[in-house]
Amino acid sequence: xxxxxxxxxxxxxxxxxxxxxxxxxxxxxxxxxxxxxxxxxxxxxxxxxxxxxxxxxxxxxxxxxxxxxxxxxxxxxxxxxxxxxxxxxxxxxxxxxxxxxxxxxxxxxxxxxxxxxxxxxxxxxxxxxxxxxxxxxxxxxxxxxxxxxxxxxxxxxxxxxxxxxxxxxxxxxxxxxxxxxxxxxxxxxxxxxxxxxxxxxxxxxxxxxxxxxxxxxxxxxxxxxxxxxxxxxxxxx
Numbered sequence: 001x002x003x004x005x006x007x008x009x010x011x012x013x014x015x016x017x018x019x020x021x022x023x024x025x026x027x028x029x030x031x032x033x034x035x036x037x038x039x040x041x042x043x044x045x046x047x048x049x050x051x052x053x054x055x056x057x058x059x060x061x062x063x064x065x066x067x068x069x070x071x072x073x074x075x076x077x078x079x080x081x082x083x084x085x086x087x088x089x090x091x092x093x094x095x096x097x098x099x100x101x102x103x104x105x106x107x108x109x110x111x112x113x114x115x116x117x118x119x120x121x122x123x124x125x126x127x128x129x130x131x132x133x134x135x136x137x138x139x140x141x142x143x144x145x146x147x148x149x150x151x152x153x154x155x156x157x158x159x160x161x162x163x164x165x166x167x168x169x170x171x172x173x174x175x176x177x178x179x180x181x182x183x184x185x186x187x188x189x190x191x192x193x194x195x196x197x198x199x200x201x202x203x204x205x206x207x208x209x210x211x212x213x214x215x216x217x218x219x220x221x222x223x224x225x226x227x228x229x230x231x232x233x234x235x236x237x
Contacts, residue, residue, distance in 0.1 A: 003039050005101040012036050030055055031072045038097040047094035070095060118169055119161050122209040132161050137203055151204025153178040169212055171195040180204050
C-alpha cells in the first residue's frame with residue numbers, strides 16, 4: 001500500500017514515510033504501524049482496544065503508551081491535536097485518520113491500463129510504462145527506464161517485453177555488466193532472468209516492482225467487484 005496524504009507518502013511494504021520535498025522521515029516501528037492502521041481503516045474510528053490488539057498482540061500495555069506514539073506521529077507530521085489535519089482524537093474512545101488520502105498504486109495502475117499499457121514498473125511515485133520490445137534501464141537520461149539513483153550504472157540492465165500471443169506477456173531482464181549488479185527478489189541474476197507480476201527488481205539503490213496486466217486478472221477483478229456490489233438477499237424473502 002502506498003498512500004499520499006498532504007505532503008507525505010506512506011509505503012507500507014517498504015516501511016517508508018516520506019515528506020515531499022525533504023525525503024525519508026524517521027518514526028519508531030510502532031508509530032509506523034499505528035499510522036498504517038489508521039490510514040487503512042480511514043475514516044473509521046479505531047478504538048484503543050483494537051489498536052492495542054493489533055500493535056501489541058498478547059501483551060499488556062497502558063493507554064499512556066499509545067498516547068505517546070500518537071504524539072510522536074503528530075510531531076513528525078506537524079499535526080495539531082486541536083485542529084488536526086491527519087489524526088483526530090475521539091475522546092475516551094480512540095483515533096481516526098481524517099486527512100484526504102490517495103492510493104497511489106490504484107491511481108497509477110488505473111492510469112497505465114487506461115493508456116493501454118500491459119506492463120509497467122513502479123518506482124516511488126512513478127509508474128514507468130514498458131513497451132513491447134527491448135528497453136534499457138540506467139542512469140543515462142537516454143534510457144527508456146531512466147533511474148537517477150545512487151548505485152545505478154549508466155546502462156545498467158536490459159528488460160524485454162515479449163508478446164506471448166495468448167493475451168499475456170513474457171518479461172525478462174539481463175544485467176549489462178553493471179558495477180553493483182541487478183537483483184530479482186533479493187537474488188543477484190546471472191544472464192537472463194524471467195520476471196513475474198510482483199517481481200522486485202533492485203538496481204543500485206532503486207527498488208522497482210514489476211506489474212503485468214492480464215485479461216484473466218482483469219476478469220477476476222470484475223467478478224469480485226460484481227459480487228461485492230451485488231445487493232444482499234434476505235433468505236426470508
